[in-house]
Amino acid sequence: MSLVVGIDAGTQSVKLVVYDPADRCVVATHGQALELIAGDDGSREQHPAWWIDAIRACFAKLDPALRKRVAAIGVSGQQHGFVPLDAAGKVLAPAKLWCDTSTQAECAEIMDTVGGAQECVKLAGNPILAGYTASKLTWTRKHRPEAYARLASILLPHDYVNFWLTGERWMEYGDASGTGWLDVRTRQWSKPLLAATDAQRDLSALLPPLVAADASFTISPVIAEELGLPRSVRVSAGGGDNMMAAIGTGNVTPGVLSMSLGTSGTLFAYAAQPIVDEAGGWAAFCSSTGGWLPLICTMNCTVATEAVAKAFGFSTRDGDTVMADTTPGAHGLVMLPFFNGERTPDLPLARGGLFNLDLNNFTRANVYRAAMEGATYALRNGYDLLQAAGMGFDAIRLTGGGSQSATWRQMVADVFALPVEVPTQAEGAALGAALQALWALEKTSNADADLAAIAREHVQLNTALATYPDAQAVAAYRPAYRQFLRHLDDAKALYAERQPASG
Ligand SMILES: Nc1ncnc2c1ncn2[C@@H]1O[C@H](COP(=O)(O)OP(=O)(O)O)[C@@H](O)[C@H]1O
Numbered sequence: 073m074s075l076v077v078g079i080d081a082g083t084q085s086v087k088l089v090v091y092d093p094a095d096r097c098v099v100a101t102h103g104q105a106l107e108l109i110a111g112d113d114g115s116r117e118q119h120p121a122w123w124i125d126a127i128r129a130c131f132a133k134l135d136p137a138l139r140k141r142v143a144a145i146g147v148s149g150q151q152h153g154f155v156p157l158d159a160a161g162k163v164l165a166p167a168k169l170w171c172d173t174s175t176q177a178e179c180a181e182i183m184d185t186v187g188g189a190q191e192c193v194k195l196a197g198n199p200i201l202a203g204y205t206a207s208k209l210t211w212t213r214k215h216r217p218e219a220y221a222r223l224a225s226i227l228l229p230h231d232y233v234n235f236w237l238t239g240e241r242w243m244e245y246g247d248a249s250g251t252g253w254l255d256v257r258t259r260q261w262s263k264p265l266l267a268a269t270d271a272q273r274d275l276s277a278l279l280p281p282l283v284a285a286d287a288s289f290t291i292s293p294v295i296a297e298e299l300g301l302p303r304s305v306r307v308s309a310g311g312g313d314n315m316m317a318a319i320g321t322g323n324v325t326p327g328v329l330s331m332s333l334g335t336s337g338t339l340f341a342y343a344a345q346p347i348v349d350e351a352g353g354w355a356a357f358c359s360s361t362g363g364w365l366p367l368i369c370t371m372n373c374t375v376a377t378e379a380v381a382k383a384f385g386f387s388t389r390d391g392d393t394v395m396a397d398t399t400p401g402a403h404g405l406v407m408l409p410f411f412n413g414e415r416t417p418d419l420p421l422a423r424g425g426l427f428n429l430d431l432n433n434f435t436r437a438n439v440y441r442a443a444m445e446g447a448t449y450a451l452r453n454g455y456d457l458l459q460a461a462g463m464g465f466d467a468i469r470l471t472g473g474g475s476q477s478a479t480w481r482q483m484v485a486d487v488f489a490l491p492v493e494v495p496t497q498a499e500g501a502a503l504g505a506a507l508q509a510l511w512a513l514e515k516t517s518n519a520d521a522d523l524a525a526i527a528r529e530h531v532q533l534n535t536a537l538a539t540y541p542d543a544q545a546v547a548a549y550r551p552a553y554r555q556f557l558r559h560l561d562d563a564k565a566l567y568a569e570r571q572p573a574s575g
């Protein structure tokens with residue numbers, strides 16, 4: 073009879089999934105769009121109050137009879153965002169987000185202070201890349217001195233939602249590893265990196281306690297009353313959206329590769345021990361399940377398809393129809409989709425490019441296809457790093473908004489030459505949050521409750537959407553991908569001159 077709720081505060085919207093574990097089915101889903109404040113300097117910000125308003129709006133759409141049956145809530149959120157709070161818990165400034173590239177000089181400053189990117193990897197397992205939380209603190213000290221002076225605690229987006237739900241401040245290891253301050257090998261804050269970020273303050277005093285992945289807290293009575301929920305509702309530890317999408321795609325044991333086609337593009341796999349890339353090519357994050365989650369993130373996935381669709385005046389939901397007459401390789405068009413700078417490869421100041429235009433191939437359908445292909449090649453380029461390090465996978469488990477496109481599913485199968493599996497529930501991060509909540513709930517009465525068993529039981533694949541590589545298309549994409557890599561090399565040379573010194 074009891075229900076579990078997963079909330080995913082993504083970049084473009086908040087999604088709420090209500091899951092019935094007894095019947096193994098989703099009984100309701102609701103969403104609410106979010107605005108984004110985008111500056112010419114690469115800044116990307118949101119007001120944390122917008123996330124809360126959107127969550128309130130999602131609950132308001134939910135049948136009150138279902139609300140009364142909720143036993144636990146899990147919260148997933150876009151990673152890396154910097155939510156500065158004063159001592160009373162009041163937000164001091166808009167949250168600078170994962171896709172904010174305005175702090176790249178501060179990334180370099182922190183790394184240079186500890187002796188470069190490689191030293192940084194030695195200290196914490198990761199370099200401080202564009203978007204990671206650490207650089208946003210240095211930026212705040214320089215550009216928002218009033219907020220910096222009153223800063224009493226730092227939370228990540230999903231931590232802030234948990235704080236609103238429970239009145240408690242905590243972090244868990246998955247999302248905490250995206251701050252850049254957590255040594256992912258020891259799961260402790262790195263003192264040298266905290267000091268390199270701010271020599272004037274003890275930053276460890278601003279960070280809340282770290283809790284285990286199976287921890288849970290009680291909802292605040294005031295919020296329970298407001299949302300029409302029982303006062304007994306447990307709120308689980310939560311996690312970054314990729315960590316939660318790992319749970320929601322059944323990626324909680326080694327051997328599975330998940331891919332999310334959202335605002336960002338991500339690829340990630342569970343590991344039972346830290347897997348660090350000394351060259352910093354992939355993110356050596358912790359998972360939100362007690363393990364680790366090596367991850368590739370590109371900053372421009374549906375950013376690119378959305379931008380093209382908007383420019384040509386159609387919705388991405390109609391994109392497959394628009395592209396119906398196109399073929400792999402987009403008639404020679406190649407797009408570097410760096411509308412927003414890029415993290416993989418590390419080119420925060422890069423901008424996009426469209427190559428090989430002629431009078432025949434310059435159509436909205438080909439440009440849209442080139443955007444989708446460019447976003448997919450960028451992920452393939454990240455996958456090549458994982459393969460070069462000896463990681464191999466038999467299939468890709470796809471989630472995120474872009475997974476709803478049949479053309480994109482086929483493109484992923486062909487560009488990666490791997491079968492694509494599609495979970496029944498497309499909102500992988502929100503479902504993962506609900507399943508983490510179920511785990512935390514079971515843990516309150518059974519210390520042995522096992523997340524892997526929960527994922528096996530509740531994550532189902534939609535066999536009708538399974539997609540297999542097509543030999544002809546695989547062959548057609550090979551030279552097109554090589555061309556993409558050549559243009560990427562040119563972009564690296566062009567934009568490397570504009571990167572701050574570090575390393
Ligand atoms: N049928 C579709 N074809 C292509 N893209 C789609 C389709 N449906 C949704 N999307 C894209 O999915 C994106 C939202 O994905 P989502 O995973 O919810 O993002 P986020 O978590 O970053 O907010 C939108 O940018 C939208 O363009």
Ligand SMILES: O=C(CO)[C@@H](O)[C@H](O)COP(=O)(O)O
Nearest residue numbers: 083150151170334335336369
């Ligand atoms: O920065 C990263 C991962 O390191 C992003 O993946 C964010 O977590 C945003 O996710 P989406 O909103 O695109 O799902």
